[in-house]
C-alpha cells in the first residue's frame with residue numbers, strides 16, 4: 171500500500187499525468203466551443219460549488235511556487251514527493267474550478283464580457299500549468315527545460331491571480347479593492363475642494379444628511395413626516411408642527427435642536443444605534459443654517475477658517491458619503507430600468523411622478539386598456555413602495571386583489587372606478603398610511619365601506635357615484651371625519 175502511494179507522484183509528473191491533464195484541458199476547451207445552454211439542476215449544483223473550489227488552486231499553486239523556487243534557488247531540500255503532489259493538487263483543483271465555473275456560467279447566471287475573459291484567463295492558467303508540468307518532467311534531460319519550468323510556473327502564478335481578479339470584479343464590482351483607499355480615489359473625484367463649482371449645501375450638507383438621515387427621512391419613507399430628499403423638504407413642517415430649518419436661526423430649527431440634544435433622549439437624531447453626526451459635521455450644518463441655509467453658497471466664497479476645516483477635517487468623510495450616495499443613486503437607476511421593463515412586459519404605463527422629487531412613479535393602464543389579472547398585480551408587488559398614484563379603472567380588479575394593496579405604503583391616489591370590486595376588499599385600504607384620494611365610482615361599495623372610511627389614516631377625497639351608498643350615512647361620516655370630503659360624482663381619471 172505504502173509503496174503504491176509512493177509511486178503516485180511519479181505518475182503525476184510522468185507521461186500518464188501529463189496526458190491525463192492535457193485531455194481534461196481539451197475536454198473543457200471542446201465543451202466551450204460548443205457553448206451549450208445547460209439547464210440541468212444537477213450540473214448547476216456542481217456549478218454552485220465554484221466559489222468554494224476556486225480557492226484551492228490559488229493556495230496550492232502559491233505553495234507549489236514557493237516550494238519550487240526555494241528548492242531551485244535556495245537549495246532547500248523538500249521531500250522528493252512534495253512538488254509532484256502539489257502539482258497534482260493544483261491541477262486537479264484548477265480543473266474542478268474551471269469545470270464548476272463553466273457550469274455556473276452556462277446556466278445563464280452571468281452576462282456581459284467579463285465571464286468570457288474570466289474563462290479565457292482560467293484556461294490560459296491551466297494550459298501554462300500543464301506546460302510547466304511537462305517542463306518539470308523533462309527538467310533533468312536539459313537545463314533549458316529546468317529554466318522554462320520555473321518561468322512557466324511564475325507565469326501561472328500571475329495568471330491565476332489575474333483570473334481571480336476578474337472573477338472578483340464580476341462579483342464585487344471594479345473598484346472593490348481600492349474603494350476605501352482615499353489616495354487612489356482622490357484623483358478622480360476629490361471629496362471637497364475650494365473651487366467655485368462646489369457649494370456648501372450640495373457638496374457638504376446634503377451628503378451628510380443623505381447618508382445619516384435619509385434611511386428614515388426620504389420621500390419613500392418619511393418618519394415623523396420629515397424628509398431630507400430635497401432642499402424644499404427641509405423647510406417643511408414635520409408631524410411635530412415645527413420647522414425643521416429656520417433661515418439663519420439654528421436654535422429655532424428643529425433639525426439642529428435634535429442634533430445637539432443629549433443622545434440619551436429619544437428625540438435626539440439620529441436615534442440611538444445609528445451613526446451620529448461628528449462634531450465637525452454638526453458645526454458645518456449649524457454654520458450653513460446661520461448663513462441663511464442658502465442653496466447656492468459657493469465654497470470659494472467662504473472664509474478660510476471654514477474652508478480649512480472642511481478640507482482638513484471633513485474631506486475624507488465627505489468622500490465616502492458621496493461614494494455611498496452615488497451607489498444608492500445607482501440602485502435608483504436600476505429600479506427605473508426594472509420598472510420600464512416591467513411596464514413593457516405587463517402592458518401598463520409606469521411614469522416618474524415629477525412631484526415626488528423623482529423617487530416615485532405613476533402606474534396606469536394603457537389606452538385602450540390591456541386585460542388585467544392578479545398575476546400582473548403580483549409581478550408589480552415587489553415595487554409597490556415606488557408608486558404614488560395608481561389607476562386601474564375599468565379593469566377586472568376585484569376584492570381579492572385589494573388584499574395585496576395593503577403594501578402600497580406610499581400611494582396617495584387610487585383610481586379604481588368601474589372595476590369588479592363588490593366592497594368587502596375595501597377594508598384593506600385602511601392600511602395605507604398615505605392614501606388621500608380614492609375613486610370607486612361604479613363599484614359595489616356600500617354603507618359598510620363608508621363606516622370603514624373613519625379608519626383610513628389620511629383620506630381626504632372619495633368619489634362614489636353609482637354605488638350602493640346612502641346619502642345620510644355619507645353626511646354622518648363626513649361630519650365624524652375631519653378633513654374628509656365625499657363626492658357623489660363620477661370624479662377624475664388619470
Ligand code: HEC
Pocket residue numbers: 379382383384385386387393394395396407408409410411412414424425428436437439440441444447
Ligand atoms: C432610524 C430612523 C431615523 C433616523 C436615521 C433619523 N431619524 Fe429623525 N426621526 C425618526 C422618527 C421615528 C421620528 C418621529 C419621532 C420623533 O419625532 O422623534 C423622527 C423625527 C425627526 C424630526 C422631527 C420631525 C417632526 O417635525 O416631527 C426631525 C427634524 C428629524 N427626525 C431629523 C433627523 C435628522 C436630521 C436625522 C439625521 C441626522 C435623522 N432624523 C435621522 C427616525 C429617524
